Amino acid sequence: MSVSNYDVIIAGGGIPGLTLACGLRGSGLRVAVIEAQTEVQVGDRPRAYALSPLSARIFRAIGIWEQIAPAISHFPQVVLSDADYLHRVVFTPADLGEPAVYYCAEHRVLQTALHHQASTDPHITCY
Ligand SMILES: Cc1cc2nc3c(=O)[nH]c(=O)nc-3n(C[C@H](O)[C@H](O)[C@H](O)COP(=O)(O)OP(=O)(O)OC[C@H]3O[C@@H](n4cnc5c(N)ncnc54)[C@H](O)[C@@H]3O)c2cc1C
Numbered sequence: 001m002s003v004s005n006y007d008v009i010i011a012g013g014g015i016p017g018l019t020l021a022c023g024l025r026g027s028g029l030r031v032a033v034i035e036a037q038t039e040v041q042v043g044d045r046p047r048a049y050a051l052s053p054l055s056a057r058i059f060r061a062i063g064i065w066e067q068i069a070p071a072i073s074h075f076p077q078v079v080l081s082d083a084d085y086l087h088r089v090v091f092t093p094a095d096l097g098e099p100a101v102y103y104c105a106e107h108r109v110l111q112t113a114l115h116h117q118a119s120t121d122p123h124i125t126c127y
Contacts, residue, residue: 004125006032013042013126015049015107018114021124022062025117031124043111051103053096064113071109074100 008024010017013035021033035042051059051072059065078101080089091101118124 004032006030006125008032009034012036013115013118015110015114018111018118019058019062021118021126022064022114022121023058025062025121025123027123029123033118033124033126035127039115043108043115045107045111047107049105049107049110051105053098053100053102056098056103059110062117064110064117067113067116068105068109071105073104075102075104077101 007029008031010021010031010033013033017033017035021031024031049055056065059068076093078091080091093100095101115126119126
């Protein structure tokens with residue numbers, strides 16, 4: 001029986017687990033990601049995520065933003081209002097120094113990009 005040694009073992013290869021694994025790239029740590037479901041099952045989850053500018057920064061930092069950008073929707077503004085109150089608060093990209101106030105991405109887009117990024121790194125093993 002062969003034995004593998006890892007410094008970090010991540011239980012669950014969904015978006016958060018793979019993002020953590022990709023964030024550890026370049027650290028020198030040997031990382032294992034253990035996912036109970038098949039890649040197809042994990043990729044098939046019918047969800048979309050509203051991504052904050054901070055999430056966008058994380059995805060840029062781990063190197064998948066360029067790949068997912070064509071499939072990302074941009075929210076040009078967010079308006080906070082209340083039915084009984086006359087005033088509104090409007091956030092625009094200029095307020096945040098970002099191209100958009102918020103982003104939206106389908107699960108499959110993120111999952112595919114993250115899985116590819118993680119599984120092509122020699123220090124990360126996806127099970
Ligand atoms: C419809 C929907 C829309 C959402 N929209 C948003 C959004 O817009 N913005 C946002 O921030 N969040 C959103 N979320 C929430 C987001 O999906 C979750 O907060 C996040 O995915 C939770 O991360 P997690 O790692 O705990 O779980 P998951 O992403 O579910 O990942 C857990 C993984 O662990 C695997 N697993 C479970 N048990 C084991 C085991 N024993 N061994 C190995 N693997 C195991 C599972 O198969 C799964 O792949 C949404 C969720 C849903 C359902």
